[in-house]
Amino acid sequence: MSEQKLPTRAEDFPEWYNTLVVRADMADYGPARGTMIIKPYGWALWENIQAALDKRFKATGHVNAGFPMFIPQSFLEKEKKHVEGFSPELAVVTIGGGETLEEPLIVRPTSETIIGHSYAKWIQSYRDLPVLINLWNSVVRWELRTKLFLRTLEFWWQEGHTAHATKEEAEFETLQMLNVYADFAENEAAVPVIRGRKSESERFAGADETYSIEAMMGDCKALQSATSHHLGQNFARAFEIRYLDKGNEQQYCWTTSWGISTRFIGAIIMVHGDDQGLVMPPRLAPYQVVIVPISKTDAERAAVMEAARAVRAELTAADIRVKVDDREGLTPGFKFNDWEMRGVPLRLEVGPKDLAKGTVALARRDKPGREGKSFVSREGLAATVAAMLKDIQQSLFDRALAFREQNTFDPKDYAEFKSAVEKGFALSYWCGDGACEAQIKEETKATTRCIPLDQPGGAGACIHCGKPAAEKALFARAY
Amino acid sequence: MSEQKLPTRAEDFPEWYNTLVVRADMADYGPARGTMIIKPYGWALWENIQAALDKRFKATGHVNAGFPMFIPQSFLEKEKKHVEGFSPELAVVTIGGGETLEEPLIVRPTSETIIGHSYAKWIQSYRDLPVLINLWNSVVRWELRTKLFLRTLEFWWQEGHTAHATKEEAEFETLQMLNVYADFAENEAAVPVIRGRKSESERFAGADETYSIEAMMGDCKALQSATSHHLGQNFARAFEIRYLDKGNEQQYCWTTSWGISTRFIGAIIMVHGDDQGLVMPPRLAPYQVVIVPISKTDAERAAVMEAARAVRAELTAADIRVKVDDREGLTPGFKFNDWEMRGVPLRLEVGPKDLAKGTVALARRDKPGREGKSFVSREGLAATVAAMLKDIQQSLFDRALAFREQNTFDPKDYAEFKSAVEKGFALSYWCGDGACEAQIKEETKATTRCIPLDQPGGAGACIHCGKPAAEKALFARAY
Numbered sequence: 030m031s032e033q034k035l036p037t038r039a040e041d042f043p044e045w046y047n048t049l050v051v052r053a054d055m056a057d058y059g060p061a062r063g064t065m066i067i068k069p070y071g072w073a074l075w076e077n078i079q080a081a082l083d084k085r086f087k088a089t090g091h092v093n094a095g096f097p098m099f100i101p102q103s104f105l106e107k108e109k110k111h112v113e114g115f116s117p118e119l120a121v122v123t124i125g126g127g128e129t130l131e132e133p134l135i136v137r138p139t140s141e142t143i144i145g146h147s148y149a150k151w152i153q154s155y156r157d158l159p160v161l162i163n164l165w166n167s168v169v170r171w172e173l174r175t176k177l178f179l180r181t182l183e184f185w186w187q188e189g190h191t192a193h194a195t196k197e198e199a200e201f202e203t204l205q206m207l208n209v210y211a212d213f214a215e216n217e218a219a220v221p222v223i224r225g226r227k228s229e230s231e232r233f234a235g236a237d238e239t240y241s242i243e244a245m246m247g248d249c250k251a252l253q254s255a256t257s258h259h260l261g262q263n264f265a266r267a268f269e270i271r272y273l274d275k276g277n278e279q280q281y282c283w284t285t286s287w288g289i290s291t292r293f294i295g296a297i298i299m300v301h302g303d304d305q306g307l308v309m310p311p312r313l314a315p316y317q318v319v320i321v322p323i324s325k326t327d328a329e330r331a332a333v334m335e336a337a338r339a340v341r342a343e344l345t346a347a348d349i350r351v352k353v354d355d356r357e358g359l360t361p362g363f364k365f366n367d368w369e370m371r372g373v374p375l376r377l378e379v380g381p382k383d384l385a386k387g388t389v390a391l392a393r394r395d396k397p398g399r400e401g402k403s404f405v406s407r408e409g410l411a412a413t414v415a416a417m418l419k420d421i422q423q424s425l426f427d428r429a430l431a432f433r434e435q436n437t438f439d440p441k442d443y444a445e446f447k448s449a450v451e452k453g454f455a456l457s458y459w460c461g462d463g464a465c466e467a468q469i470k471e472e473t474k475a476t477t478r479c480i481p482l483d484q485p486g487g488a489g490a491c492i493h494c495g496k497p498a499a500e501k502a503l504f505a506r507a508y
Numbered sequence: 509m510s511e512q513k514l515p516t517r518a519e520d521f522p523e524w525y526n527t528l529v530v531r532a533d534m535a536d537y538g539p540a541r542g543t544m545i546i547k548p549y550g551w552a553l554w555e556n557i558q559a560a561l562d563k564r565f566k567a568t569g570h571v572n573a574g575f576p577m578f579i580p581q582s583f584l585e586k587e588k589k590h591v592e593g594f595s596p597e598l599a600v601v602t603i604g605g606g607e608t609l610e611e612p613l614i615v616r617p618t619s620e621t622i623i624g625h626s627y628a629k630w631i632q633s634y635r636d637l638p639v640l641i642n643l644w645n646s647v648v649r650w651e652l653r654t655k656l657f658l659r660t661l662e663f664w665w666q667e668g669h670t671a672h673a674t675k676e677e678a679e680f681e682t683l684q685m686l687n688v689y690a691d692f693a694e695n696e697a698a699v700p701v702i703r704g705r706k707s708e709s710e711r712f713a714g715a716d717e718t719y720s721i722e723a724m725m726g727d728c729k730a731l732q733s734a735t736s737h738h739l740g741q742n743f744a745r746a747f748e749i750r751y752l753d754k755g756n757e758q759q760y761c762w763t764t765s766w767g768i769s770t771r772f773i774g775a776i777i778m779v780h781g782d783d784q785g786l787v788m789p790p791r792l793a794p795y796q797v798v799i800v801p802i803s804k805t806d807a808e809r810a811a812v813m814e815a816a817r818a819v820r821a822e823l824t825a826a827d828i829r830v831k832v833d834d835r836e837g838l839t840p841g842f843k844f845n846d847w848e849m850r851g852v853p854l855r856l857e858v859g860p861k862d863l864a865k866g867t868v869a870l871a872r873r874d875k876p877g878r879e880g881k882s883f884v885s886r887e888g889l890a891a892t893v894a895a896m897l898k899d900i901q902q903s904l905f906d907r908a909l910a911f912r913e914q915n916t917f918d919p920k921d922y923a924e925f926k927s928a929v930e931k932g933f934a935l936s937y938w939c940g941d942g943a944c945e946a947q948i949k950e951e952t953k954a955t956t957r958c959i960p961l962d963q964p965g966g967a968g969a970c971i972h973c974g975k976p977a978a979e980k981a982l983f984a985r986a987y
Contacts, residue, residue, distance in 0.1 A: 057629075059575070059578070060576075060579070060580055060622060060625055061576060061579065061580055061613050064576035065574075065576065066573070066576065066626060067573060067575075069572065071573075071574075072571070072572050072573045072574050075574070092552065093555065094547055094550075095545065095546035095646075095664055095770075096545055097538035097543035097661075098577070098615075098646065098648075098662060099538070099540040099662065100540065101539055101540055104539065117606055119603075119605070120601050120603070120605075121604070122601050122615065123603060124598075124612075125598075125599045125600070125650045125661075126596060126597060126598070126599075126650030127598075127650075133603075136577075136615070143539065147538075162548060166646075167574075167577065167645075169577075171604045182576075182578075182604075183577060185574055
């Protein structure tokens with residue numbers, strides 16, 4: 030563990046984040062500029078995120094597959110907007126096996142093109158539809174300004190790619206997966222999100238519509254946490270993904286894609302973390318409970334270690350993820366700080382006095398000091414711990430939601446709007462015009478994060494230009 | 509499903525394999541030469557393989573992490589033998605974000621070098637040891653002659669990388685992981701394996717010792733199924749992985765690495781497959797049971813579909829992986845062939861007569877025709893099916909072991925040896941000399957697969973040169 034002091038969030042939020050990611054042993058930079066090593070503690074969180082998502086993908090009929098990381102350069106050029114969007118960010122393999130390649134290979138920035146090529150081969154008839162495939166992999170986008178988890182040259186994610194017979198089915202899929210992401214974010218990560226449609230300028234390169242979930246970080250900036258794209262027939266036409274319908278006519282498919290990445294780990298850190306370090310949501314935490322045995326003498330140590338192991342067995346049997354910190358030569362205080370830094374939701378202390386009384390001490394990570402500490406009976410401990418973890422999960426969500434609501438504004442005019450987006454989110458009527466959006470961005474650094482699906486109804490005047498507006502947009506400064 | 513006819517194994521084993529992989533919907537070539545797409549049915553098998561291995565890795569104290577795919581070119585050059593071994597096979601990124609890179613990046617062929625660089629930073633003291641990390645990822649080796657699963661430009665695998673304080677601990681780890689692989693291969697995949705030490709010429713580039721498990725395929729050739737490397741202090745010295753011991757002295761670490769890849773899917777296909785198609789070992793099969801409802805009239809269809817769904821619910825509740833084939837417009841015969849091709853261990857038929865009698869028909873994939881067919885009561889069906897799956901698992905292992913034993917020879921002299929390695933494995937005394945090994949290879953195409961850990965004891969004369977030999981080696985033609 031690096032010993033660099035953690036600044037408070039109020040002092041320097043970006044530096045708090047950078048220091049915390051390293052001190053909590055989540056990730057580190059790789060030797061090639063901008064690449065990331067996700068360390069075991071960070072990867073354990075990612076594995077729990079994967080499991081929670083994968084279960085939802087399979088429950089909605091999707092299957093996983095493995096696609097190559099190399100895409101022939103010519104593929105990228107087949108969809109005009111797609112290549113415009115991605116070509117500045119590509120990593121290109123020009124040498125293989127000691128020879129210069131005739132056609133360079135692109136390391137995938139995303140897989141729509143190679144998927145399009147394959148689906149065109151695989152899909153012949155309406156009987157072959159829908160195709161509902163997901164990939165867990167990593168992708169490469171050449172980024173110059175990197176930040177661990179939030180923006181790295183290579184990142185891990187999943188990318189879903191589906192093909193359908195009708196526009197309606199593709200639309201249903203796009204929104205279904207948006208809802209899967211929102212359900213995951215809120216109920217697994219305790220991160221409240223706003224579901225919405227992207228403006229044209231914020232859309233995925235090659236999509237007819239992009240939907241996203243947006244979350245408010247601890248510094249009141251927005252983070253796009255997952256996206257779901259209705260690709261229309263754009264990729265189907267570029268790659269000739271066609272099917273013979275029931276009337277024996279050739280039709281183009283309608284396709285979608287959707288993804289969530291290791292960037293979301295950044296959201297978990299910035300939504301729940303505090304000045305003591307990470308706060309892991311219990312449902313995704315690598316360890317839900319850390320047991321710290323406390324003893325002075327060898328005899329005490331033997332007794333408390335035995336109790337600690339018994340508690341571990343009891344909690345493990347109840348499907349609770351437990352770590353016993355039996356490191357020697359470290360004080361309990363050091364261990365407390367260490368696990369607070371790593372955000373373990375619940376600390377369980379066992380000392381000689383506890384043994385005598387048949388109790389253990391529990392300390393909640395979400396409530397520092399006395400407020401979060403209680404002494405509970407060894408009897409029925411697994412149920413007590415499970416209930417407390419559930420309560421922590423809920424209280425993290427409630428706190429994050431209250432924070433977002435406190436920092437979301439409904440400005441009366443553009444002057445108020447300008448100060449609102451310095452402080453947090455602004456929900457304001459917007460005319461929908463890209464030029465107006467660009468001016469707002471230039472003047473305030475705030476972008477349209479999305480046009481929320483939940484609308485107040487009615488109509489109003491654009492917060493910037495005053496023209497009639499049918500919908501409110503969510504404006505914020507964003508990661 | 510492609511409709512190319514499956515040749516028998518006797519007619520043309522390589523063509524049988526190539527056709528089967530495609531017809532069973534396991535994999536396909538990607539658009540960039542030599543790359544592979546693992547289709548959902550193949551990937552589901554890989555996911556089950558991953559789960560079975562990951563459980564064993566975690567039970568032996570390992571944790572997973574994520575490392576970058578890009579390695580600075582200079583890293584590869586730090587370990588002399590390593591760079592010699594891998595440099596002809598590298599894919600090189602020379603352009604990133606539109607600019608030519610100052611230092612080209614290698615797409616990892618394996619991660620010892622970047623791991624070495626990181627461990628040197630992470631490990632300071634004996635308290636930091638051992639480090640026991642595993643990675644699930646894909647790697648790239650530029651191969652000109654490719655074959656799906658067996659040899660592709662990119663393949664998926666896991667690579668374990670550990671660092672230890674002493675040579676003994678590293679040796680223990682290397683053999684422990686070899687045993688984990690053997691346990692997995694035999695008890696999950698029903699693939700009998702021979703554990704052994706590689707000769708110097710077959711060693712991993714940069715290892716002091718390489719151990720492997722070797723299996724006999726259906727054409728009697730050998731396939732190296734997993735490897736475990738004792739890297740000595742070679743990478744520790746190249747990358748300065750050092751620790752302060754208890755006596756406050758700087759020491760070099762001892763490191764290991766070990767891996768198994770999607771190549772093992774090729775072994776499962778070639779060990780168990782028959783002239784009708786794949787035969788999946790039940791413990792790893794994507795679907796363990798396929799239910800085929802049989803009906804003529806609409807009324808019958810409604811009744812058998814209801815029964816099929818009830819059976820599915822019952823089996824699923826008993827943790828059995830079930831697929832109901834409710835596709836319309838296909839005959840039962842077509843479905844039977846289709847699922848035989850895909851190797852589902854058990855077919856369960858439900859027709860109107862079964863409903864009346866309270867039975868279902870079960871057909872074992874490992875015993876074609878009448879021998880494998882039985883009619884069993886609906887009562888206690890989950891237990892019946894579970895027992896039958898267990899029996900299939902065991903019988904696949906027994907059959908593969910008997911086949912290997914029938915085709916493993918103990919030749920009396922070099923003339924017999926030459927004909928033995930045309931037919932199968934030869935277990936023969938070998939002097940250990942690399943030049944002798946090279947001559948054998950040139951004369952017979954057989955290589956030393958390994959020097960088995962299980963030795964008869966005693967000593968003999970080298971099967972080729974007649975010099976004294978202390979150990980028998982396993983010779984075979986190999987994939």
